[in-house]
Amino acid sequence: MRKIFLILALLFTGLSFSQEDNKSKSLSDAPPTIKKYVVDETGTLSSSEINSLMSKLIDFEKQTSNQIVVYIIQSLGGEPIENVANEIARKNKIGKKDKNNGVLVLIAMKDRQMRIEVGYGLEGALTDAICSQIINKEMKPSFREGDYYEGINQAVNSIIAATKGEYKGDGTTGKKKKDYGAYLIIFIVFGFIFFSVIISIIRRIFGFGRGMITGRRGSRFGGFGTGFLAGSLFNSDWGSSGSSGSSGSDFGGFSGGGGDFGGGGSSGSW
DSSP states (O other), rough: OOOHHHHHHHHHHHHHHHHHHHOOTOOOOTTOOOBBBBBEEESSOOOOHHHHHHHHHHHHHHOOOOEEEEESSOOTSOOOOHHHHHHHHHHOSSSTTOOEEEEEEEEEETTEEEEEEGGGGGGGTSOOHHHHHIIHHHHHHHHTTTOOHHHHHHHHHHHHHHTTTTOSSSSTTHHHHHHHHHHHHHHHHHHHHHHHHHHHHHHHTTTTTTTHHHHHHHHHHHHHHHHHHHHHTSSSSGGGGOOOOOOOOTTTTTOOOOOOOOEEEEEEOO
8 A cells, every 4th residue: 555655756756847847848938940031830921021121121131131030939838028038138148149130020920929029239229219119010909900921021121220320210211112113113014005105195196107107017017015024124123023932941040140139129019
């Protein structure tokens, strides 16, 4: 009988230690290793959205050496997001060792929390106040509407602008500038088509230049000119930003450069 009690006691003790070990394995105690610039463990973003963000972040690092990582997790496991973000950023050494110019955008979907963690070297440009503005003006509105990619994309654009001293906190950075350029190109294309049609009508009415524009050869020339211009414009790089998808399994591979963090940044919820 005593042996049975002894065995049960040992099993209970072992189970207790096992439970304590599982509890101790928190995100802060054992931060995950990040291997890409954008990691989504929740399936919130599509593959094309992830690739678009990664292309932007890779290009930004090439231009400035600043590293920005977006990490989407399911839950914080009851821990403060500030602790989790700081430990993840420090373990993965986001940013360069001699510049400490890294940024981590951490989003916990189940907890509805987000944080922008900033390395020492960028705290002057990307202040706590600016991070708070980006969260409140760029991320929260889109997140509350269920448009997570838009919120993340605008946040990334604003972070990039802030590191360049261009962020104004008015929500006009990034995508909106690109949209205005698209509208201008569309206006030019349709303006050219409209102008070509008017000139053709005028020539037919008054009968001049008939040798160049009448007949099958003239019609083909006119169609080629308009179609070539439209095709060239709409197949240019600005119109195909979404096509910069993964060219292989190594696309978007991330490796920290030794950057350090001291708790700068801001947190929020939606």
